[in-house]
Amino acid sequence: MVVDKAVKRLKEIDREVLLLSHILSVLSWDQEVLPSKGAEERGAQVGLLERQIHTLVTSDELGEIIATLEGVQLGEVETAMVRHAKRDWERERRLDGEFVQLFSETTAKAYPAWVKARQEDDFKAFAPTLEMIVTLLQEKAEALGHSGEPYDPLLDLYEEGTTTAEVESLFSEMGLFLKEILEQVGEREVDDTFLYGKYPQESQDFFIREVLTNMGFDWERGLLHTAVHPATSTLGAHDIRITTRYEELSVASPLFSAIHEGGHALYEMAASQGVCRGTTLGSGVSLGFHESQSRLWENMIGRSGSFWDYYFPQFKELFPLQLANVDEGQFLAAINRVKATPIRVDADEVTYGLHIIARFELEKALLKGDLKVKDLSGAWAEKMEKLLNIKVKSDRLGVLQDVHWSMGVFGYFPTYALGNLYGAQISAIMANEIDLDYHLKRGELTPIREWLEAKILKYGALYQPKELLNKVTGSPLRSSHFKEYLTKKYLEI
Amino acid sequence: MVVDKAVKRLKEIDREVLLLSHILSVLSWDQEVLPSKGAEERGAQVGLLERQIHTLVTSDELGEIIATLEGVQLGEVETAMVRHAKRDWERERRLDGEFVQLFSETTAKAYPAWVKARQEDDFKAFAPTLEMIVTLLQEKAEALGHSGEPYDPLLDLYEEGTTTAEVESLFSEMGLFLKEILEQVGEREVDDTFLYGKYPQESQDFFIREVLTNMGFDWERGLLHTAVHPATSTLGAHDIRITTRYEELSVASPLFSAIHEGGHALYEMAASQGVCRGTTLGSGVSLGFHESQSRLWENMIGRSGSFWDYYFPQFKELFPLQLANVDEGQFLAAINRVKATPIRVDADEVTYGLHIIARFELEKALLKGDLKVKDLSGAWAEKMEKLLNIKVKSDRLGVLQDVHWSMGVFGYFPTYALGNLYGAQISAIMANEIDLDYHLKRGELTPIREWLEAKILKYGALYQPKELLNKVTGSPLRSSHFKEYLTKKYLEI
Numbered sequence: 011m012v013v014d015k016a017v018k019r020l021k022e023i024d025r026e027v028l029l030l031s032h033i034l035s036v037l038s039w040d041q042e043v044l045p046s047k048g049a050e051e052r053g054a055q056v057g058l059l060e061r062q063i064h065t066l067v068t069s070d071e072l073g074e075i076i077a078t079l080e081g082v083q084l085g086e087v088e089t090a091m092v093r094h095a096k097r098d099w100e101r102e103r104r105l106d107g108e109f110v111q112l113f114s115e116t117t118a119k120a121y122p123a124w125v126k127a128r129q130e131d132d133f134k135a136f137a138p139t140l141e142m143i144v145t146l147l148q149e150k151a152e153a154l155g156h157s158g159e160p161y162d163p164l165l166d167l168y169e170e171g172t173t174t175a176e177v178e179s180l181f182s183e184m185g186l187f188l189k190e191i192l193e194q195v196g197e198r199e200v201d202d203t204f205l206y207g208k209y210p211q212e213s214q215d216f217f218i219r220e221v222l223t224n225m226g227f228d229w230e231r232g233l234l235h236t237a238v239h240p241a242t243s244t245l246g247a248h249d250i251r252i253t254t255r256y257e258e259l260s261v262a263s264p265l266f267s268a269i270h271e272g273g274h275a276l277y278e279m280a281a282s283q284g285v286c287r288g289t290t291l292g293s294g295v296s297l298g299f300h301e302s303q304s305r306l307w308e309n310m311i312g313r314s315g316s317f318w319d320y321y322f323p324q325f326k327e328l329f330p331l332q333l334a335n336v337d338e339g340q341f342l343a344a345i346n347r348v349k350a351t352p353i354r355v356d357a358d359e360v361t362y363g364l365h366i367i368a369r370f371e372l373e374k375a376l377l378k379g380d381l382k383v384k385d386l387s388g389a390w391a392e393k394m395e396k397l398l399n400i401k402v403k404s405d406r407l408g409v410l411q412d413v414h415w416s417m418g419v420f421g422y423f424p425t426y427a428l429g430n431l432y433g434a435q436i437s438a439i440m441a442n443e444i445d446l447d448y449h450l451k452r453g454e455l456t457p458i459r460e461w462l463e464a465k466i467l468k469y470g471a472l473y474q475p476k477e478l479l480n481k482v483t484g485s486p487l488r489s490s491h492f493k494e495y496l497t498k499k500y501l502e503i
Numbered sequence: 504m505v506v507d508k509a510v511k512r513l514k515e516i517d518r519e520v521l522l523l524s525h526i527l528s529v530l531s532w533d534q535e536v537l538p539s540k541g542a543e544e545r546g547a548q549v550g551l552l553e554r555q556i557h558t559l560v561t562s563d564e565l566g567e568i569i570a571t572l573e574g575v576q577l578g579e580v581e582t583a584m585v586r587h588a589k590r591d592w593e594r595e596r597r598l599d600g601e602f603v604q605l606f607s608e609t610t611a612k613a614y615p616a617w618v619k620a621r622q623e624d625d626f627k628a629f630a631p632t633l634e635m636i637v638t639l640l641q642e643k644a645e646a647l648g649h650s651g652e653p654y655d656p657l658l659d660l661y662e663e664g665t666t667t668a669e670v671e672s673l674f675s676e677m678g679l680f681l682k683e684i685l686e687q688v689g690e691r692e693v694d695d696t697f698l699y700g701k702y703p704q705e706s707q708d709f710f711i712r713e714v715l716t717n718m719g720f721d722w723e724r725g726l727l728h729t730a731v732h733p734a735t736s737t738l739g740a741h742d743i744r745i746t747t748r749y750e751e752l753s754v755a756s757p758l759f760s761a762i763h764e765g766g767h768a769l770y771e772m773a774a775s776q777g778v779c780r781g782t783t784l785g786s787g788v789s790l791g792f793h794e795s796q797s798r799l800w801e802n803m804i805g806r807s808g809s810f811w812d813y814y815f816p817q818f819k820e821l822f823p824l825q826l827a828n829v830d831e832g833q834f835l836a837a838i839n840r841v842k843a844t845p846i847r848v849d850a851d852e853v854t855y856g857l858h859i860i861a862r863f864e865l866e867k868a869l870l871k872g873d874l875k876v877k878d879l880s881g882a883w884a885e886k887m888e889k890l891l892n893i894k895v896k897s898d899r900l901g902v903l904q905d906v907h908w909s910m911g912v913f914g915y916f917p918t919y920a921l922g923n924l925y926g927a928q929i930s931a932i933m934a935n936e937i938d939l940d941y942h943l944k945r946g947e948l949t950p951i952r953e954w955l956e957a958k959i960l961k962y963g964a965l966y967q968p969k970e971l972l973n974k975v976t977g978s979p980l981r982s983s984h985f986k987e988y989l990t991k992k993y994l995e996i
Contacts (some may be wrong), residue, residue, distance in 0.1 A: 029551050045741065047741035048724065048738070058523070257545060
């Protein structure tokens with residue numbers, strides 16, 4: 011009876027946290043249209059709900075519930091809920107209220123400071139703010155606790171159970187083969203100028219919706235809008251929204267952004283209706299796993315030859331003038347062009363990981379105090395030279411390009427590259443069970459979605475990321491699958 | 504010290520209620536794009552926040568704070584806050600949780616039932632639902648308490664301090680002169696067909712924004728969008744949004760809807776920055792007062808000859824082909840055409856009040872049990888015949904046209920007509936202090952807004968509505984000012 015009551019209360023508290031976090035997503039979604047002077051009170055609204063969540067997940071009552079239920083034989087979902095609740099409870103109680111307040115105020119001010127510094131290409135103006143953030147992150151790492159590697163607890167926020175040492179090992183292998191492939195492929199002459207022609211937005215939107223529908227995006231449970239930044243937001247179990255952007259970009263960019271976000275959305279749509287439905291566990295298991303889905307759909311499927319064997323005729327029919335002199339081979343070469351560029355979000359799937367390695371190494375050095383913020387701009391240039399063989403021409407196209415650090419986020423970048431590794435390892439297994447080329451050539455995306463749903467998506471956060479990967483692929487995370495995938499795609503054809 | 508602490512807590516609680524109600528407005532605003540299957544969880548999100556507000560405004564702690572502060576000498580704003588808190592606390596505690604739950608569930612189901620019944624023009628399908636709602640409203644009136652007139656406590660929810668008897672007296676005078684004016688004016692032949700031509704939406708939007716800017720709408724604190732229903736929403740003290748609609752309507756409709764909502768928005772913008780800023784009192788004092796502002800701007804200013812003396816040349820320049828053969832006089836006649844129509848929201852300023860009288864009388868009779876829901880459709884037709892001399896051709900254009908009753912709202916309709924009376928009484932006083940025609944002919948709207956701000960808007964809900972009206976106009980609400988305004992406009996020119 012005590013157990014029953016504890017389970018009931020655990021579920022009630024979890025449900026309230028879920029609703030509050032979805033409401034926070036609504037506030038965040040609405041940010042796009044918020045009048046300029048409305049920002050301050052919006053901050054207060056967000057702060058109120060965040061405090062409510064913090065109070066719920068750190069309450070003495072929840073502590074008692076966890077103590078009551080730990081070690082008790084429960085259902086699989088309930089057991090996972092207790093594990094998650096304990097993890098959050100312990101972590102959140104390690105950070106005192108004053109620290110959380112200071113952290114949140116500092117990063118709130120840092121965002122506009124970063125925007126301004128980037129606009130004015132002036133890293134020095136942003137450096138004092140970033141110094142404060144680094145100091146706070148050092149304190150945070152200490153408060154969360156670690157055994158010698160302060161980066162560990164920060165990374166663990168986004169990729170539960172993965173250590174810095176593991177990432178270092180994976181990235182050192184990955185760095186080698188990415189540089190090798192880049193050296194061999196980067197010299198190829200590829201014409202992609204035709205991607206930058208005049209492509210009417212309406213027809214692009216039509217095609218994007220075709221592909222998303224085929225992927226299994228449920229329009230009764232989600233929507234696609236345009237926004238400044240492509241993103242996926244979960245505003246409710248049946249309210250999953252994605253955005254893409256059209257401005258000043260090639261015809262490939264909005265399409266692949268939409269497919270990428272579509273991959274995230276399929277994860278949210280399936281997880282929120284899967285075995286953990288109705289709970290906060292009905293969502294992606296980790297950022298790396300989430301990114302595996304978006305990148306798998308975007309790159310391994312969306313940029314594959316078989317996919318375009320089916321779709322290119324339709325695409326060309328929509329844009330007959332723009333593609334008059336372009337055949338499928340030229341189109342494929344253009345959307346898979348490999349070339350080192352200074353900007354991470356513009357990077358292809360070969361150079362992308364190198365951008366991440368640079369950020370991972372710089373974050374670690376800053377956190378340990380081995381690198382000072384005042385030397386960061388120079389260190390950035392060195393990394394880019396070493397890894398990508400490019401010269402950084404300005405801070406705007408260099409150290410100031412990403413928003414993450416201004417938000418006080420360290421340990422997040424690696425998950426983007428882990429997503430590529432997860433994705434390649436998963437799709438290698440999927441290829442044993444599904445004839446991908448057969449289906450893609452016929453425009454059949456459903457078998458792929460259904461396989462991913464059955465093996466990964468429907469479990470939500472029931473298992474730990476490593477446990478789930480092992481269940482699906484029978485092995486821990488390896489970089490070799492990604493190497494094989496890239497080698498086959500870029501060197502053997 | 505006890506008093507100081509009580510005031511501090513009162514302000515904290517009020518602040519939390521304010522933030523929560525603004526978050527509810529964000530959820531409501533977002534409804535426009537919500538995916539269909541997202542509606543159920545959105546309901547749960549709304550329910551959670553409404554429960555939080557209910558808990559805050561009915562808490563034992565707040566009861567103690569009110570008891571501590573009542574009768575104590577406090578600042579003007581604090582005194583008003585105690586008065587409001589007491590009113591809400593007592594009212595909300597009279598409704599038990601089970602009743603509130605049942606009421607909310609019933610009306611939640613009633614809305615789609617009403618939508619369907621209206622679509623299918625089938626009042627009988629909606630009648631059982633409406634019967635339940637009437638029964639619940641009868642219970643609500645008893646629970647809230649009254650001295651013989653059950654309509655009183657419902658009316659008081661929207662127009663604090665105004666009694667049913669007072670409305671009856673005002674409406675009986677108003678009914679007489681509206682019918683008289685309608686009889687004399689309704690026969691006039693007015694050509695307004697040119698309003699229904701092809702008016703590009705972009706140019707309409709341009710003109711509307713011009714007028715709103717001139718009215719003093721602050722674009723850093725608000726925005727204008729299109730939506731299914733024109734409305735004003737306050738999502739934050741500096742986040743006040745209005746909507747208008749363009750579909751299938753004359754060029755006059757989106758413009759006057761926008762000016763109407765602009766009037767509401769100016770009230771919210773000034774009240775939230777006025778003497779009660781930062782509190783829940785920084786808003787309109789009553790629905791009738793709110794409506795006085797929207798109708799004053801829409802009708803008394805926006806449809807006046809002096810306004811168009813200034814704006815008609817600009818308007819004609821925007822639409823030279825559409826208005827090629829139309830002069831200002833013809834245009835004015837068209838936008839002020841008086842004609843009985845079955846639909847309230849399409850009604851002109853003369854017939855509008857008659858629509859309201861019909862609803863007021865039907866609501867009272869239903870609440871008292873003198874009229875049964877099964878006889879409502881027939882009773883509706885009788886009222887329309889008697890008041891407007893029109894035959895109701897269908898329930899869709901009759902008793903099913905308005906959403907209010909499906910929402911469990913009785914006592915709201917009268918405030919629309921009270922708004923006309925307030926507006927006329929206020930503008931009669933304003934005209935003593937400002938030469939309206941002089942300024943309007945020069946396109947100067949600022950003096951009008953500033954006068955309204957100084958006399959009414961800035962006070963928010965500091966005073967009771969009757970007290971405020973007396974402060975501004977030196978007398979209680981009278982119907983005579985509205986009669987004089989209409990007589991002068993429609994019979995003397």
